[in-house]
Amino acid sequence: MTLPLPPGPKGRAIRHFWERLHNNADFFARLQAEYGGIVYLSMPFRKLCVIFDHDLIREALVEKRASFEQGPGYKRATFLGGPTVLTADGDEHKRRRKLVQPSFHKQALQAYAEAMIEETGRLQRGWRDGQTIDLAQTTTATALNIAARTFFGADSGIDPGLVAEALKGIFWDFKLSQLPFNRYLARLPLPQNRQAQAALHALDREIDAIIDQALDGSQERSDLISHLVRAKDEGGVDRSLNRAEVRDEAYIILMAGHETTANAMAWMFYCLDQHPAVRERLEREIDEVLGGRRPNLADYDRLVYARAVFDETVxxxxxxxxxxxxxxxxxxxxxxxIPKGTALQPCLMAPLRDERFFAEAGGFKPERWLEGNDHPRLALSAFGLGVHKCVGEAFARMEAVFMLAAIVPRWRLSAVSSQPPVADSLVVYQFPRRFQMSVRARAAVAP
Ligand code: HEM
Structure with a gap:
């Protein structure tokens, strides 16, 4: 007996395309409300299956992962010379994952932590009581400075502006990769193409310089690129990443890690403003742990509630x-x-907001993540599921906690407008640009 296709609307490919462009998260919510845990629909040139049900997501990403390869979006990007940890499948992915993972082991993270503490501390040093900041711009700039320092090393003196330009180029190329004939489009003499190529070439030169230093072995280096250069898998030296592979991995890690963390931190400060009881508990914890001093690596483990605030945000x-x-x-x-060629989009957000797994799922309740509390046993998290689960999770959590440790002792951020922020949800769940927060010195406002 032939099984049916999943339920879903018939035809209307162009309409679905526009609905996704307009507000993809709302579009997903409507599909879930109307059709349930799995939906099959038409998009221009392809069929799409969106999954909301936790068990079906697990089936696709874990049990039947051999039936699905990484989506075509990243694979078509022209800024990459070949496969990377995020875009490769099967054995090629396994090899890359083994080589990339040591860059995120405890010892590596310890070195990155210092850069995170310094950059998050620097961020708020120029703030004045009563000023306003663009929240997303602030967290994006901080994440960028941290990426520049941790990827290239404190001594490289790399200009974060260069990394920002390269990222702009990467995201431009990524946008083109969603269109048919993107390889030709990327070669057209458009100003954006020229800027992207120039920025990527400039960053390539910096990456090359770091690779040379890591290879000559005369310095003790603890930056992410040097970790990638030195990484060896069990197959031995000949299977290490070559120069071009290091460059591609550095780019994909930069792309995967930068926007995600910047957005998570922006949502986190917004949530704290909306939930004063949570903010006050967090202030108490950070005041007690730090007592006014600069944070250090050991504080990460002590800031239990701060970590729960981040977990609840994501x-x-x-x-x-x-x-x-x-x-x-x-x-x-x-x-x-599911017919061959179907694009699959497991929606990680759906189980994370499901009342069956999280009591009062719509509320902001960091307590649920504290030990001893009845926290959910979902296999899935905001960091994904299965062999492609986020390799930078610990990096992101550390960055967010040190951001809280830098800001919360001195400042309270409050939304200037009472209108809630509306996410731009086409690719990631992006905190809106130009959302202003006012900065108040805690000494001026705290009881
Ligand atoms: C709040 C921050 C972050 C979130 C929510 C997040 C989420 C995710 C998710 C859901 C995946 C799985 C993608 C898939 O299944 O196709 C993933 C993969 C990945 N993430 Fe993250 N991420 C974050 C931060 C970071 C950071 C800071 C880095 C590195 C500095 C990073 C590097 C990567 C890489 C390289 C992969 C690909 C892993 C693989 O395919 O084996 N991410 N991330």
Whole structure:
């Protein structure tokens, strides 16, 4: 007996395309409300299956992962010379994952922590009581400075502006990769193409310089690029990443890690403003642990509630709220047939906001993540599920906690407008630009 396709609207490919462009998160919510845990629909030139049900997401990402490869979006990007940890499948992914993972081990993170503490501390040094800041711009700039320092090393003196320009180029190329004939479009003499190429070439030169230093071995280096250069898997030296592979991995890690963390931190400060009892508890914890001094690495473990605040933020506002796959063969999910070539988008946000797994799922309740509390046993998190689960999770958590440790002792941020921020949700769940927060010195406002 042939299984049916998942339920879903018939035809209307162009309309679906526009609805996604307009507000993808709302579009997903409407599909889920109307059709349930799995939906099959038409998009221009392809069929799309969106999954909201936790068990079906697990089936796709874990049990039947061999039937699905990484989505075509990243694979088509022209700024990459070849596969990377995020875009590779099967054995190629396994090899890359083994080589990339040591760059995020405890010892590596310890060195990055110092850069995070310094950059988050520097961020607020120029603030004045009563000024306003663009929240997303502030967290994005901080994440960028941290990426520049941790990827290239404190001594490289790299200009974060250069990294920002390269990222702009990467995101431009990524946008083109969503269109047909993107390889030709990327070669047209458009100003954006020229800027992207110039920025990427400039960053390539910096990466080359770091690779040379890491290879000559005369210095003790603890930056991420040097970790990638020195990484060896069990196969031995000949299977290390070559120069071009190091460059591609550095770019993909930069792309995967920068926007995600910047957005998570912006949502986190917004949530704290909306929930004064949480903010006050957090202030008490940070005041007690730090007692007015500069944070250090050991404080990360002590700031238990701060970590819970971050966990709760990314539960409610997971920056990567859906992931992309493509069926490489005819297969099944639950009681449904999925034809070869179908694009698959498991929506990570749906189970994270599901009342069956999280009591008062719409509320902001960091307590649920504290030990001893009845915190959910979901396999899935905002950091994904299965072999492609985020490799930078510990990096992101550390960055967010040190950001709280830098700001919360001195400042309270409050939204200037009472209108809630509306996410731009086309690719990630992005905190809106130009959302202003006023900065008040705690000494001036705290009881
Ligand atoms: C709040 C911050 C972050 C969130 C929510 C997040 C989320 C995710 C998710 C959901 C995936 C799985 C993608 C998939 O299944 O296709 C992923 C993969 C990945 N993330 Fe993150 N991420 C964050 C921060 C970071 C950071 C800071 C880095 C590095 C500095 C990073 C590097 C990566 C890489 C390299 C992958 C690909 C792993 C693989 O395919 O094996 N991420 N991330």
């Amino acid at each position: 539960r409610l506002f997971p920056p990567v709220y859906y992931v992309g796959r493509q069926a490489v063969e005819d297969c099944t999910l639950g009681d449904y047939r």
